[in-house]
Amino acid sequence: MAYTAESESPDEYHVWTALSTIAGAIRRKAFFDMGYFLLHPNLYIVLVGPAGRCKKSTAMRIGRSFLAKTPGINFSTDSTSRERLILDLTQSHADGHSSMTAYSTEFASLLTTSGMDMVVFLTDIYDSPEEWIHKTKMGGTNKIKAPYLNLEGATTPDWIARSLPLDTVGIGLTSRIIFVYQDTPRIKDPFPTLSKEQVELGELLEKDLQRIALISGQYKLEPAAEKAYRDWYVGVHQTGQRPVSDTRLAGYFERKPMHMLKIAMLVSASRKDDAILTVSDVETSMNLLGQAEPAMAKTFSAVGKNPLTLDIQQIGETVNMGDGVSYAKLLDMYKHSVRTDELDEIISVLSRTNKLKTVQTEKGPRYYPGGLIE
Numbered sequence: 001m002a003y004t005a006e007s008e009s010p011d012e013y014h015v016w017t018a019l020s021t022i023a024g025a026i027r028r029k030a031f032f033d034m035g036y037f038l039l040h041p042n043l044y045i046v047l048v049g050p051a052g053r054c055k056k057s058t059a060m061r062i063g064r065s066f067l068a069k070t071p072g073i074n075f076s077t078d079s080t081s082r083e084r085l086i087l088d089l090t091q092s093h094a095d096g097h098s099s100m101t102a103y104s105t106e107f108a109s110l111l112t113t114s115g116m117d118m119v120v121f122l123t124d125i126y127d128s129p130e131e132w133i134h135k136t137k138m139g140g141t142n143k144i145k146a147p148y149l150n151l152e153g154a155t156t157p158d159w160i161a162r163s164l165p166l167d168t169v170g171i172g173l174t175s176r177i178i179f180v181y182q183d184t185p186r187i188k189d190p191f192p193t194l195s196k197e198q199v200e201l202g203e204l205l206e207k208d209l210q211r212i213a214l215i216s217g218q219y220k221l222e223p224a225a226e227k228a229y230r231d232w233y234v235g236v237h238q239t240g241q242r243p244v245s246d247t248r249l250a251g252y253f254e255r256k257p258m259h260m261l262k263i264a265m266l267v268s269a270s271r272k273d274d275a276i277l278t279v280s281d282v283e284t285s286m287n288l289l290g291q292a293e294p295a296m297a298k299t300f301s302a303v304g305k306n307p308l309t310l311d312i313q314q315i316g317e318t319v320n321m322g323d324g325v326s327y328a329k330l331l332d333m334y335k336h337s338v339r340t341d342e343l344d345e346i347i348s349v350l351s352r353t354n355k356l357k358t359v360q361t362e363k364g365p366r367y368y369p370g371g372l373i374e
Helices: 011-029 056-068 082-091 107-114 116-126 157-163 172-176 196-212 223-237 247-271 279-300 309-321 327-334 340-352
Strands: 030-033 044-048 098-104 131-135 141-145 147-155 177-181 217-221 356-361 364-369
Touching (some): 011 030, 011 056, 011 147, 011 279, 056 147, 082 116, 082 147, 107 147, 157 279, 172 247, 177 247, 217 223, 223 279, 327 340
Parallel strands (some): 030 217, 044 177, 098 147
Antiparallel strands (some): 131 141
16 A cells, blocks of 8 residues: 555555455465365455546556566456456466466456356356366367466446346356445546655565465464454344345345455465464454445446436436536536436436435526535
8 A cells, every 4th residue: 555655546446456466476375164165365356436537457557567576377368258268267277276367457348258158157267166167169178177266357337237237236246246436536646756665665565475475275263363253244244234235235245254254364465474364364354345345336326227227327426526517518418318308307316316406596407416405
């Protein structure tokens, strides 16, 4: 975080990029024994925000540049198909595992390239099975031995709405993804310059990541950490308490215990070489997820059966960005996507959900954010 302090990208993007970078360095060499299966620390992280506003790809590139200087790391191409991703994983096999990190600055295009086939594959491979076998259309067989796919992507809410089928949201693949939503960049110098200390820090981080890449073996919870995790699991998870009520996140919350243990392993690796998870590791993991969850639902704000869902979101954002906007201005801005009767319906929805307040003026109605006008 100190190294990236001059970047415009929000703090959240850098925190989760750092976790993804550590997951890419560790590869399939470390695990937590869940009895019936081994849990590996790979993550699917998707940075979400309005197009061009929060420098999503900038944050990702910083993480990738560190990971690229770590020996033994395999990468997939940024734009790829399912078949190519399968082949890349197959060819990455070394030292008993097939580990790879994939970066996709246009995550939605990654999904749409191969459609539901890609969604199914990413879902299958996430849990790092001992072996994954795929029969090709030509009768051949691709076999991935001990796969480990670590993924970081970036997208916008409207692209999520267009690329993800409604019935896949909240289950399957999306429950395995940690969506990190932000819409406010840091205010920084347009021409950032790294200090001497930051340059030196970058060199230290490179060496640290290379040492992290040597970590292997089984992670275990120390007694106090196990108690903390059990207390949370029984007291919160099993009772079904949810800090966010959006049903589209139900699948994520069901898988949250696994996310928490994965992140605890990464937090531990960032601090020390041993494979003992402390209370601090577990609590930090809980806090990181807790901080991301309130905004997570905004990822799916444009997803739904209502064909006007995306327009409702965009027009709502337009109203919230200014100090009042007229009906004529809204109609002029969105005449390419909505008819006048649809705009009337959208204004009604925003008004009834307290997202918009109407003030009558001599020149006609003017619309303000719901919280600004009593």
